[in-house]
Amino acid sequence: MHEFRYKRGSLCCEGVSLESIAQRFGTPAYVYSHAALMDGYESLDKAFAPLPHLICYSVKSNSNLAVLRAMAKSGSGFDIVSGGELRRVLRAGASPRKIVFAGVGKTEDEIALAVEKRILFLTVESPAELELIEKVARRRGSVAGIAFRINPGVDPHTHRYITTGAAENKFGLDLGSALEAYNKSLRMKHLLPIAIQMHIGSQITETAPYVRAIRKVRPLLQQLWARGINLRFFDIGGGMGIVYRKERPSTAESFAAAILPELKSLDLHLILEPGRFIAGNAGILLTKVLYVKKGAVKNFVIVDAGMNDLIRPSLYGAYHEILPIRRRRAARMHADIVGPVCESGDFLGLDRTLTRPVAGDLLAVMGAGAYGFTMSSNYNSRRRAAELLVHGKGVDLIRARESSEDLMRGESIPAFLR
Template sequence: MSDSATGQRVTTQTEQGLYIDPEALTAHLSALHYSDDALCMEQVSITELVKCYDTPCYVYSKQAILDVYQAYSDSFAAVDHQVCYAVKANSNLAVLGVLAQAGAGFDIVSRGELMRVLAAGGDVSRVVFSGVGKTRDDIDYALTQGIGCFNVESISELTLIHEVAVQLDKLAPISLRVNPDVDANTHPYISTGLKDNKFGIAHEDAVAVYEQAADLSHINIVGIDCHIGSQLTEVEPFIAALDKIVELIHKLRDKGITLQHVDLGGGLGVRYIDETPVSIDEFAAALLPKLSELGLTVFFEPGRSIVANAGVLLTRVDVLKPTEHKNFAIVDAAMNDLIRPALYQAEMAVIPNVLPSSGIETDGMQPWDIVGAVCETGDFLAKDRLLSLATGDILAITGAGAYGFTMSSNYNSRPRASEVMVADNRHQLIRKRETVEALYADETLWQS
């Protein structure tokens, strides 16, 4: 596959394995690049970051985050809009703070995420609360804080929100998350808009539920919402979902129910290695004609597309274990640090800190499985990658800014990695590495 910016082939599949050209790969990443054959994030060398913070370590580019956020805002400038960053993708306070300062709204799915947004300086009136399992305490806290909107996913949730609103004597702003039964053509674990998914209210039931909501004294209907999945690379599923939402908006108007906003959720895909997702500009161009006619504020809930390619996971090669059947490079990161390859069979690029000689015929280049030290066969970060490796080498796993640290765990009693943010030639620790002692500090021995 050729990189559109350079014309170079990003990947070459051989009988031995997959070769990823590091220079061609980084050509489409705004922050990651090679300078004098050494990998850099913005203007900071990866070598310097490893010396300061060790590995494994997540590193994020502030400018790359802002660039994508601004691209959404600019592309939809023709309509009143609100970009609500999906906090679940990467919930570090520094990431949230950068977006809050840029004027972003936020999409949350828990009280904890709302508290993070508030701690980072986010505007609660620009927050939408999604998720199928909101508790009474969640709703109470969100209403007390002045939440912008609840995306309601069931009739029982609507009833619970109304009960809490009555107790607090507050008007609860709501939209219904409608399940349009549209196939997002993505991994089944991240598809959310089909009838057999747990999310949302069935399209055919939506008008009746809106009428029920309109009769509740402490409910204020403000919008309509849908979200069909994640890592979508085509615009057609978005158009199909929007057509169904537009149909409902017209039916609601006929019944005297008027809305303030339409929320199309998130899900726009990113390029990890050689995917060809629709661009934000193309996405906007396809949707704007229909959205402009509605005259409503347009909400989006992007997460992955804002932060994925703004981040890398740095890891060190600890052990090289060539065998008759496989070559294993055992690194200090593992599935507890980055679970996407094991959970979603995600293909993520692994590139060296020091640029190798060009071409795949370089002496010493072999196929390696990049694996961790966790006691699971499923503990791998990449398979059959053509690399020239030595113990102590530093590798960068790209596309790791989304669903990387936020899905990490302490499995095998492994401390979670540190997180760092880079801006131009500056860098800052934004989460210190956990210690093993901290993992059991809140536990006690049984006293017989």
């Protein structure tokens, strides 16, 4: 459910006006709605209730500690892709038995930490990684739960940068080599194959690619059973799409209605790894207009948030709706909404028609809760934005805006240059 609505002409998050947040905390700032986060999680949890399941919120989409804490408190598990994310979720109070660890390039240290913490399983993405996990677990005298990530070779009909289950992607093992990989893991004393995993891409609005992928993987499960390899978990990854513009993505209910019949005879615990579905529309990027400029062929609305704050428009050509915080009656204008970064590719929205703003006006870049702050950078030595969490009528600062000192932390000038 959307928790950003106009009340008497002023855009609010739950019970708090975004104008008051800008006044108190400045801009640019990410603002998240606790109710919307919970709604995303609970709607999936409820829709999949007929089957034993675990929702592992995908940390990469929004990894603020407060967001992770909210998810952990609601019972969520976590899908992580680095030692950094593992430390974060543990700090937020995650149960290690609800953590799954994917990624094609896990280092030995990261694997050692995961094995030490006894997470539910590591998802193996290559034969070389399998050997390394066995070596690390042997050294520690433990047995590590593993899954193989299977690349089912389906087209999820999404942006090519966020397609991950097609044959040419770097992720996972192809179906043909999976059986041998499971067999091999059985011969390794410090590994326990307990799951199968896939993740076919992101911002997938249809259910059909999931169904196709599950149907492609199912015969493998039967072959595994025939060899006495009884897995406990089927992890179908994340990727469920959301509305940015006019998409009509599946709802939690329609998604579950398509997936549940495919799995019900398998007697496996289902795992889902949603990120965007939970966090995407639970957050906005609040920004202030600095200048309105008339160019030779275009108008520009120059705002104080740039591609370093939200890279999705520049990186994927992603569309984010941009709304005025205060609705006013004024002439409309056609303009590009751009940031202050020294790149022509630094824009938040191109060719938009909007009420002509003036310097100081506030705008909300919608749908920025996932892959917003987590993909932000310090490019142009810009301080990363503050993050705020709204809960009813209250708002908490959950990450302070970086200081100029933060930007130079860890750097030094060598003696020969002094």
